[in-house]
Amino acid sequence: MTSDVFAAPPRLPRLCFLGYRHLREFSAPVIEQYRDRAEIELVDGTVSQTVALARQRVEQGLVDAFISAGANAGLLRRQVRAPVATIQLAGLDILQALITARRSSRRVGVVVYGQTLPDLEAVKNLLRLEIAQYAYQTPDDARRSVEALRAEGFSVIVGSSIVVEMAEAAGLCGLLAYSQASIRQGFEDAIELARVARMEAERHAQLGAVLHTLDDAVLAVDRSHHVIAMNPPMQRILGADTGSLLGRELSALQPELSLRETLTSGVSEGGVVLHIGRRNWVARRAPVRVRGEVVGAALTLYDARSIHEADTRLRMQQRRQQAAARHSFDDLEGQSPALLRAVASARRFARTDLTILIAGESGTGKELFAQAIHNEGTRANRPFVAVNCAAFPESLLESELFGYEEGAFTGARRGGKRGLFEAAHTGTLFLDEIGDMPTSLQTRLLRVLQEREVLRVGSAEPVPVDVRVIAATHQPLAEMVAQGRFRQDLYFRINTLRLSLPPLRERAGDVALMAERRVQRCLARLGSADSTPAALRQLMPRLQAYDWPGNVRELENICERLAVFLLQFGPGEAIDWSGLVQDCPELFGATAPMPRASAPVPLPPIAILPELPAAAADMRPSLARQALQQHGGNRQAAARALGVSRSTLWRWLQQEQAG
Ligand SMILES: Nc1ncnc2c1ncn2[C@@H]1O[C@H](COP(=O)(O)OP(=O)(O)OP(=O)(O)O)[C@@H](O)[C@H]1O
Numbered sequence: 001m002t003s004d005v006f007a008a009p010p011r012l013p014r015l016c017f018l019g020y021r022h023l024r025e026f027s028a029p030v031i032e033q034y035r036d037r038a039e040i041e042l043v044d045g046t047v048s049q050t051v052a053l054a055r056q057r058v059e060q061g062l063v064d065a066f067i068s069a070g071a072n073a074g075l076l077r078r079q080v081r082a083p084v085a086t087i088q089l090a091g092l093d094i095l096q097a098l099i100t101a102r103r104s105s106r107r108v109g110v111v112v113y114g115q116t117l118p119d120l121e122a123v124k125n126l127l128r129l130e131i132a133q134y135a136y137q138t139p140d141d142a143r144r145s146v147e148a149l150r151a152e153g154f155s156v157i158v159g160s161s162i163v164v165e166m167a168e169a170a171g172l173c174g175l176l177a178y179s180q181a182s183i184r185q186g187f188e189d190a191i192e193l194a195r196v197a198r199m200e201a202e203r204h205a206q207l208g209a210v211l212h213t214l215d216d217a218v219l220a221v222d223r224s225h226h227v228i229a230m231n232p233p234m235q236r237i238l239g240a241d242t243g244s245l246l247g248r249e250l251s252a253l254q255p256e257l258s259l260r261e262t263l264t265s266g267v268s269e270g271g272v273v274l275h276i277g278r279r280n281w282v283a284r285r286a287p288v289r290v291r292g293e294v295v296g297a298a299l300t301l302y303d304a305r306s307i308h309e310a311d312t313r314l315r316m317q318q319r320r321q322q323a324a325a326r327h328s329f330d331d332l333e334g335q336s337p338a339l340l341r342a343v344a345s346a347r348r349f350a351r352t353d354l355t356i357l358i359a360g361e362s363g364t365g366k367e368l369f370a371q372a373i374h375n376e377g378t379r380a381n382r383p384f385v386a387v388n389c390a391a392f393p394e395s396l397l398e399s400e401l402f403g404y405e406e407g408a409f410t411g412a413r414r415g416g417k418r419g420l421f422e423a424a425h426t427g428t429l430f431l432d433e434i435g436d437m438p439t440s441l442q443t444r445l446l447r448v449l450q451e452r453e454v455l456r457v458g459s460a461e462p463v464p465v466d467v468r469v470i471a472a473t474h475q476p477l478a479e480m481v482a483q484g485r486f487r488q489d490l491y492f493r494i495n496t497l498r499l500s501l502p503p504l505r506e507r508a509g510d511v512a513l514m515a516e517r518r519v520q521r522c523l524a525r526l527g528s529a530d531s532t533p534a535a536l537r538q539l540m541p542r543l544q545a546y547d548w549p550g551n552v553r554e555l556e557n558i559c560e561r562l563a564v565f566l567l568q569f570g571p572g573e574a575i576d577w578s579g580l581v582q583d584c585p586e587l588f589g590a591t592a593p594m595p596r597a598s599a600p601v602p603l604p605p606i607a608i609l610p611e612l613p614a615a616a617a618d619m620r621p622s623l624a625r626q627a628l629q630q631h632g633g634n635r636q637a638a639a640r641a642l643g644v645s646r647s648t649l650w651r652w653l654q655q656e657q658a659g
Contacts, residue, residue, distance in 0.1 A: 013194030325384030360501030363553030382427030
């Protein structure tokens with residue numbers, strides 16, 4: 001074996017010329033011509049470990065392309081993963097060799113690699129030669145062919161390098177069938193192959209660099225299931241270095257990782273749980289397609305623990321984004337005994353993990369209490385997911401709550417979707433307006449509460465969930481049970497702990513406190529310097545007397561309007577309350593009782609302006625009638641309460657009669 005050691009770092013293509021002595025010697029002048037275009041290593045092709053040698057060079061990155069001829073070229077092509085340029089036997093080459101051979105003998109043997117040459121029949125007659133032709137696949141074939149020719153009395157044999165060597169060993173005359181032009185063509189081909197191979201290698205290196213940046217373990221196989229790429233995390237799992245793993249059949253390395261099924265089916269699958277090296281991994285297998293054809297497959301292994309952590313983080317993030325339990329008991333305003341009783345009960349309930357039913361009119365703070373209970377208990381840092389059962393049509397509510405599997409129904413998302421029960425895992429699910437839940441879903445809900453597992457729509461595999469349920473209703477559920485509109489068993493199940501929230505009208509004193517704070521807050525937000533307008537107190541009796549059908553939510557709403565109204569008057573400036581009739585008509589409408597006669601009406605006189613809009617003007621007759629009623633028919637008192645003159649009051653009453 002001869003070997004030229006490469007200089008590093010090479011900029012020229014690195015070629016490895018692998019051939020028998022005759023070919024190497026014959027090619028020497030051509031090789032010299034190519035020294036400035038390529039780095040060329042010469043390797044003796046007769047050595048038994050030729051293939052091993054070639055592989056080693058490829059693995060060490062010492063060669064871009066091989067140049068070889070005959071059987072050696074075939075061997076390299078089959079067994080080494082690198083481009084191989086073959087020195088072809090051109091028709092003229094053989095002719096040239098036969099002409100030379102004719103000088104020694106009229107009987108010439110021809111032994112070529114692969115297949116015999118049919119054109120030789122014509123050449124035979126032309127040159128008036130007796131030609132016996134053999135083709136060989138392996139060196140043994142070649143040897144047998146040379147032996148046969150010798151036995152037939154041939155003394156001159158034309159063939160490839162190995163044949164020439166064997167002929168000479170057998171005491172015959174061997175003539176190399178190649179021409180310098182063929183060798184040159186071989187070098188040209190090799191340089192081009194090396195250029196393409198380098199481009200490929202660069203692309204491969206870039207992809208490899210990307211793979212190395214991934215924390216997840218990744219490997220890829222070609223279509224014959226041999227490993228073609230992997231990154232360090234995968235190496236660590238397989239416990240060996242990449243060099244020894246690349247090119248290996250994957251099943252032989254680790255049968256559990258097999259991608260054969262993926263190569264055959266061409267279908268991706270994710271979420272496969274594998275147990276390797278005493279750890280659980282979640283695997284994703286995907287086919288690699290080039291122009292639609294499966295040319296390989298890739299495997300990604302995710303550490304089950306990190307998925308679990310990510311899942312928790314996602315849930316937490318989702319919790320923050322969509323339904324954060326922002327409120328605590330500190331956010332509850334009010335000192336009324338009714339509210340304080342509710343808070344005391346809620347605090348007790350928070351210490352348990354039992355299902356709670358919160359009953360109360362709209363806007364009494366049911367969700368606020370649910371959040372406060374959640375944040376006070378052991379699930380405080382876990383998800384709090386709220387859903388309004390009245391806000392969804394039946395089928396949508398079902399998939400929202402329980403999730404669905406891929407393909408469960410038309411339009412179902414790929415990969416399915418987890419439901420709110422799963423989203424609330426380890427935390428709390430707040431089911432608002434539970435009285436509006438359709439009966440079919442009540443049955444499913446009961447199952448979840450009993451079994452502590454959910455069945456996604458379209459799935460047969462239950463997913464365990466650990467969720468505390470807090471339900472809320474403004475409807476009389478017990479009555480609904482009696483009417484058969486609500487399942488009794490579900491009612492008993494959710495009614496374990498019951499919290500009744502008082503409406504605002506039963507929370508004497510809280511209205512003033514809450515209204516003042518809200519108007520203050522709102523004015524500050526609007527940039528007003530007058531943070532506690534004394535004028536507001538003048539309105540308090542009216543606010544306190546109001547029925548508040550929308551409870552705190554309505555109070556918040558009216559306070560915002562009040563703040564905007566007050567904003568137009570400077571501190572200490574006289575307030576023209578007439579505009580308020582327009583801004584907050586409910587306070588002056590039929591549902592708002594006027595302050596009782598015993599309590600002097602604190603509303604300052606309202607100068608009714610002619611430009612009152614139609615809506616407010618339409619209310620005048622009912623306002624007048626109501627005021628009259630409140631004051632026992634005393635027109636003077638009623639007019640004073642409304643802030644108008646007696647004649648105006650009379651005119652308003654006349655309007656009603658006219659209407
Ligand atoms: N005691 C309270 N202190 C402070 N704010 C309150 C109180 N009660 C209710 N609120 C406020 O009133 C508004 C309505 O409260 P929440 O949404 O909790 O009521 P709800 O009973 O769940 O209403 P609905 O039944 O209409 O969904 C919220 O802005 C909430 O912050």
